[in-house]
Amino acid sequence: DTGVSQDPRHKITKRGQNVTFRCDPISEHNRLYWYRQTLGQGPEFLTYFQNEAQLEKSRLLSDRFSAERPKGSFSTLEIQRTEQGDSAMYLCASSLVGAHGNTIYFGEGSWLTVV
Amino acid sequence: AQKVTQAQTEISVVEKEDVTLDCVYETRDTTYYLFWYKQPPSGELVFLIRRNSFDEQNEISGRYSWNFQKSTSSFNFTITASQVVDSAVYFCALSEVNTGANSKLTFGKGITLSVRP
Numbered sequence: 001d002t003g004v005s006q007d008p009r010h011k012i013t014k015r016g017q018n019v020t021f022r023c024d025p026i027s028e029h030n031r032l033y034w035y036r037q038t039l040g041q042g043p044e045f046l047t048y049f050q051n052e053a054q055l056e057k058s059r060l061l062s063d064r065f066s067a068e069r070p071k072g073s074f075s076t077l078e079i080q081r082t083e084q085g086d087s088a089m090y091l092c093a094s095s096l097v098g099a100h101g102n103t104i105y106f107g108e109g110s111w112l113t114v115v
Numbered sequence: 116a117q118k119v120t121q122a123q124t125e126i127s128v129v130e131k132e133d134v135t136l137d138c139v140y141e142t143r144d145t146t147y148y149l150f151w152y153k154q155p156p157s158g159e160l161v162f163l164i165r166r167n168s169f170d171e172q173n174e175i176s177g178r179y180s181w182n183f184q185k186s187t188s189s190f191n192f193t194i195t196a197s198q199v200v201d202s203a204v205y206f207c208a209l210s211e212v213n214t215g216a217n218s219k220l221t222f223g224k225g226i227t228l229s230v231r232p
Contacts, residue, residue: 003159033219042119042206042222043160056219089158102210104220106152106160 002026004107006092012113013082020078021110025094032075033104034067035091036060043091043106049075050097082114117142119209121223128197129231136192136226138207144168149183149190150208150220160206166190197230204228 005024013019025032031050035043046065047057051072061067064082069075079086089109095102118141128134140149151163164174166183174181178195194201204227208220 040224042208042224043220044222045219048219091160093160102148103150103162103165104210105162108157108159111158 004092004094004105006090006107006110008110009108010111010113012115015084015114016081018078018080019082019112020076021090021092021112023075023077023092023107025074025092026096026105029094029096029105030072031095031097031102031104032069033093033095034075034077035093035106037089037091037109038087046077046090079112082112084114087112087114117144117147117209117211117221119207119221119223121207121226123226124224125227125229127229127231130198131196132230133193133195134197134228134230136194136205136207136228138190138192138223140188140190140207140209142209142211144211146211148210150210151181151190151192152206152208154204154206154225156203163192194228197228199230199232202228202230 007022033048034046037043045058046061047067049069052069064080067077089111091109093104093106095104120139147168149166152160154160171183180193182191204225206222206225208222210220
């Protein structure tokens, strides 16, 4: 039984470079979420997918950010032209939506440092 | 808009002490879910409990217990006989349902719990 896995766990990049994070959800989970967490704060919602459809995007998700879930399984989050303010932990989560609610399970996160 | 307030930022206790982590929430929905997550230094958010708004029964799981009171919009978490392994950041979170927004969680800022030997 594997949980949500994310790759890479840590990434240091120079300002202006592009970075991509990958998330593999718990198998058979139909929803996948991306959150961002900065130091001393709780996670903040970025976007979520139901199967391959991206159903909601937060205003936090600027046009430099793009997320995909091409086959309804794994997802990628790409940040273009990174800025120092993008430094954060990016958390992926998944859930199986059912009649009894929706428990969201998180991965270990991908730490991004923009220098 | 929904909001979760965790007024305590850091708590330090000695092992075997009981500790209560407070959570107060705001929502306009009548149906919602409340959660507690634990975040150890590794970074992963570990799910602890989910409670729906219609179930005010308190819950106990081993050394953990939760007190949900709709009248005060609170969902407090108590650890009995704390252990060093309980040291982590604890987050309370809220998910609304009526608006179809059970897709996302609103988190509090978290409480850093340090348990000293």
